[in-house]
Amino acid sequence: MRRSAWPPPAARDPDLRVELSAARNKHIWHSVQWRMFGHHHHAAHSGDASTRGRLIHWARFYDPCVTLLTLGRAPAMREEAADLAAIQPGESVLEVGCGTGELARRANARAGSTGLVCGIDPSAEMIQVARAKADRAKLGIDFRVAAIEALPFASGTFDVVLSSLMMHHLSDDLKTLGLAEVRRVLKPGGRLLIVDMKRPSGGLLSRLAFPLLIHGEMHHTVQDLPPVVEAAGFADITSGDTRVGFLGFVSARVPVGDSSSGSADARGDSPRFAQPPGSC
Ligand SMILES: C[S@@+](CC[C@H](N)C(=O)[O-])C[C@H]1O[C@@H](n2cnc3c(N)ncnc32)[C@H](O)[C@@H]1O
Numbered sequence: 001m002r003r004s005a006w007p008p009p010a011a012r013d014p015d016l017r018v019e020l021s022a023a024r025n026k027h028i029w030h031s032v033q034w035r036m037f038g039h040h041h042h043a044a045h046s047g048d049a050s051t052r053g054r055l056i057h058w059a060r061f062y063d064p065c066v067t068l069l070t071l072g073r074a075p076a077m078r079e080e081a082a083d084l085a086a087i088q089p090g091e092s093v094l095e096v097g098c099g100t101g102e103l104a105r106r107a108n109a110r111a112g113s114t115g116l117v118c119g120i121d122p123s124a125e126m127i128q129v130a131r132a133k134a135d136r137a138k139l140g141i142d143f144r145v146a147a148i149e150a151l152p153f154a155s156g157t158f159d160v161v162l163s164s165l166m167m168h169h170l171s172d173d174l175k176t177l178g179l180a181e182v183r184r185v186l187k188p189g190g191r192l193l194i195v196d197m198k199r200p201s202g203g204l205l206s207r208l209a210f211p212l213l214i215h216g217e218m219h220h221t222v223q224d225l226p227p228v229v230e231a232a233g234f235a236d237i238t239s240g241d242t243r244v245g246f247l248g249f250v251s252a253r254v255p256v257g258d259s260s261s262g263s264a265d266a267r268g269d270s271p272r273f274a275q276p277p278g279s280c
Pocket residue numbers: 051052053054055056066096097098099100101102103120121122123126146147148149163164165166169170
């Protein structure tokens with residue numbers, strides 16, 4: 001009599017079956033995450049910038065989702081980020097991982113007509129939504145499709161770099177690469193402000209929100225960032241809580257005597273300022 005070929009002999013091993021089952025569950029969870037949240041590593045959508053960061057491709061639903069997850073506190077959350085960055089009229093500001101441009105919009109209001117505001121995101125859909133919103137509001141913000149690890153700007157371009165809810169989209173090595181790029185494009189004395197998720201403290205909301213927002217690679221939270229920021233060459237590092245329970249911040253500065261930033265190089269083209277807003 002022919003022996004059944006299935007399951008193969010190796011799969012009859014109980015230990016192997018446990019491993020196979022765990023692998024299958026992991027695969028199912030990743031597939032649910034991908035379908036629900038559209039996160040993925042590669043530039044699978046045309047027009048995206050190439051990155052190993054996790055992109056968002058549900059740009060049209062992003063703002064309502066954030067409103068829901070923050071229980072309507074999203075506008076206050078962005079105002080607080082702009083406050084923490086202390087953006088002054090006339091300053092040049094870059095938001096990395098700008099998504100639909102909500103924080104960049106607030107930065108633009110503070111930098112005023114003499115200031116310059118850019119936003120980059122590797123997701124072409126996010127940038128499309130950000131540009132459409134800025135165009136409707138007649139704001140001259142320069143939104144570009146790009147990744148934090150390859151910023152298309154000359155060294156020493158910006159007074160301030162903002163990162164809101166973005167760092168947890170990067171693996172640890174990408175955080176290091178990205179922060180080195182951020183330091184490069186900041187002027188000596190330039191400021192970095194990061195707002196991101198904290199470890200759940202026990203509150204019901206943070207416990208519910210965390211597994212939804214967390215991604216496969218998010219081993220670390222905003223509380224783990226200060227040493228990474230310091231290793232990237234920043235000084236005056238401060239961290240703390242925000243008024244939104246599950247978010248914290250890290251702020252830092254490029255040392256004033258830093259010779260590795262602030263000198264123009266041929267790496268990037270100058271920001272919007274050479275081109276009409278939103279056309280880059
Ligand atoms: C949760 S959203 C945050 C959007 C916006 N900053 C906000 O506060 O609502 C994270 C963004 O990071 C972007 N992202 C992923 N990898 C990135 C990378 N390597 N460089 C810059 N942004 C990245 C995603 O596409 C996504 O739009």
